[in-house]
Amino acid sequence: MxxxxxxxxxxxxxxxxxxxxxxxxxKITGFALDKGITVNYNIVPDGRFTLRSANFNGEVHxxxxxxxxxxxxxxxxxxxxxxxxxxxxxxxxxxxDAYIEGTMPIGGLSSSAAVTIAFIxxxxxxxxxxxxxxxxxxxxxxxxxxxxxxxxxxMDQSCEVYAKKDCLLFVDTLDGTHETIAPGAGMKxxxxxxxxxxxxxxxxxSAYNMRVDExxxxxxxxxxxxxxxxxxxxxxxLRQIPVEVFNEYKNKLPDNWRKRAEHWYSEQERVEKGxxxxxxxDIASFGKLSFESGHSSIYSYETGSPELKKLYxxxxxxxxxxxxxxxxxxxxxxxxxxxxxxxxxxITEKITREYLKEFPALSxxxxxxxxKSSDGVGR
Numbered sequence: 093m094x095x096x097x098x099x100x101x102x103x104x105x106x107x108x109x110x111x112x113x114x115x116x117x118x119k120i121t122g123f124a125l126d127k128g129i130t131v132n133y134n135i136v137p138d139g140r141f142t143l144r145s146a147n148f149n150g151e152v153h154x155x156x157x158x159x160x161x162x163x164x165x166x167x168x169x170x171x172x173x174x175x176x177x178x179x180x181x182x183x184x185x186x187x188x189d190a191y192i193e194g195t196m197p198i199g200g201l202s203s204s205a206a207v208t209i210a211f212i213x214x215x216x217x218x219x220x221x222x223x224x225x226x227x228x229x230x231x232x233x234x235x236x237x238x239x240x241x242x243x244x245x246x247m248d249q250s251c252e253v254y255a256k257k258d259c260l261l262f263v264d265t266l267d268g269t270h271e272t273i274a275p276g277a278g279m280k281x282x283x284x285x286x287x288x289x290x291x292x293x294x295x296x297x298s299a300y301n302m303r304v305d306e307x308x309x310x311x312x313x314x315x316x317x318x319x320x321x322x323x324x325x326x327x328x329x330l331r332q333i334p335v336e337v338f339n340e341y342k343n344k345l346p347d348n349w350r351k352r353a354e355h356w357y358s359e360q361e362r363v364e365k366g367x368x369x370x371x372x373x374d375i376a377s378f379g380k381l382s383f384e385s386g387h388s389s390i391y392s393y394e395t396g397s398p399e400l401k402k403l404y405x406x407x408x409x410x411x412x413x414x415x416x417x418x419x420x421x422x423x424x425x426x427x428x429x430x431x432x433x434x435x436x437x438x439i440t441e442k443i444t445r446e447y448l449k450e451f452p453a454l455s456x457x458x459x460x461x462x463x464k465s466s467d468g469v470g471r
Contacts, residue, residue: 096132096191098217102210103128103466104194104201105251106284106419106428108382109359109366111389114245115304116311116356117266117331119363121370122247123284124255126466129206133190135218141175143168146193156184163240170208173239177231178215186218196461199292200418200425202248204240208232209252209469225253225470226268243304255468260370262363266331276373282414283462285431287407287443289399290457291424300421303393307356310349317341330356348394355392359385379415379430383408386417386427395421399451403427406446412439436462 103124110120136142139156145167152168154160159176163169178184192211194203209232216223223231229249236242250263256272263270311330315322318337322328330338335357342350362381369377386404390396396404400418404427407416412435419428431439440460448455 094191096189097134098214099133100131100210100213100217101128102206102213102252102469103255104196104203104206105248105255106201106286107247107251108378108415108417108428108430109385110247110363111359111385111417112303112307112393112395112421113356113359113363114247114250114263114265115243116307116329117245118356118360119262119264120247120250121363121366122251122255122261122263123465124252124261124468125201125284125286125463127195127461127463128252128466129192129194129203129210131188131190131192131207131210131214133188133214133218136187136189137185139185139187141171141187142189143171144191146191147198156187169240170204170235171211173235174208174212174215174231176239177234178212178221182216182219182221184215184219184221188214188218190214196286197288197292197426197457197459199288200420200428201286202252202420204236204242205232205244205248206252208235209249213469228470229253229268241301243301251468253468253470255466256471257465257467259465260367261468262367273367273370275375276371279370279373280375280414281433282375282430283433283436283464285413285416285429285436285439286419286426286461286463287403287429287447288426288457288459288461289397289403289424289447290451290454290459291397291399299395300423303352303395303421306349307352310345310353313345313349314338314341314353317344351392351394355388358388358392362388375414375430379413382415382417382430389417395423397424399424399447399454400427402450403443403447406443410439410442411435431462433462 107122143152148167255261259272366381412432414430416429
């Protein structure tokens with residue numbers, strides 16, 4: 093690898109409770125991990141970008157003043173999108189020559205958000221631009237929403253920016269307010285396990301956007317049924333609708349819309365209970381809520397590939413795991429768990445044995461990783 097003068101880093105993230113909530117302006121919890129994406133780079137003064145990746149083949153070239161109006165369908169779309177969005181409000185004169193690498197397989201840890209944030213961090217340093225944490229989050233989110241076309245909320249970017257080592261991050265995505273919560277007295281030791289299924293994850297082309305449309309439709313219909321003003325479809329969220337309204341009119345919804353909304357309202361309750369358990373140092377109760385979150389994602393939000401469902405089922409019956417769920421949207425990728433560090437060896441042995449018994453063809457790609465919490469890039 094050639095020599096690079098600069099580097100920027102963004103951690104991966106996990107969200108133990110609060111899945112699929114941010115798209116409806118819900119409340120979420122999360123951690124940043126001590127593993128993530130590094131952008132090694134040199135500054136190029138003529139606005140040209142040359143990008144290579146350890147995870148993807150090929151070299152990508154583009155110029156700051158000639159970003160295509162639409163995505164190109166390759167791994168660099170997130171980065172083109174970042175330049176495109178940032179250029180609306182800032183002057184981008186310098187490009188970068190970069191090599192991008194991650195410390196774990198791609199899938200379920202918000203690697204797309206992490207690479208975008210790490211790239212933006214490099215981009216603003218190369219151009220002498222200063223962004224607040226909120227502006228960094230917004231720029232990365234718009235790159236993904238508006239350029240790549242993924243209808244994600246701000247959970248991933250918020251965790252990767254705001255998180256604090258050894259603390260649980262709470263974010264209210266309605267207004268961006270957040271809090272880092274230290275574990276309560278007497279909290280048992282924990283680490284974060286990542287069980288990579290061996291099947292990469294992508295949201296582009298998956299059923300992810302369909303789930304977003306279904307839950308959005310549930311919100312719009314509930315407003316109409318209840319006689320509340322409903323206006324523009326794109327602006328409506330379940331956060332605007334009290335749970336009492338949902339309970340009164342839920343049986344009028346199509347079954348799949350009702351299930352999506354049931355997950356969202358129950359997940360908001362789990363977030364509140366989870367925060368209380370964390371403050372009290374009760375990791376067993378917190379872990380149980382994370383397991384419940386995973387169950388709701390599978391049976392109410394109806395995501396989860398066969399591989400992730402199998403990992404989830406094994407986790408439920410493995411000693412030393414406080415709780416966990418699949419990470420991210422659930423369209424392949426990985427499961428994550430809070431674990432007792434004393435059980436690392438037995439957890440690895442059991443999860444590996446039981447999973448590969450079901451999916452032997454994935455033996456070369458499957459992996460178990462143990463992480464600790466970390467600061468986000470805004471720290």
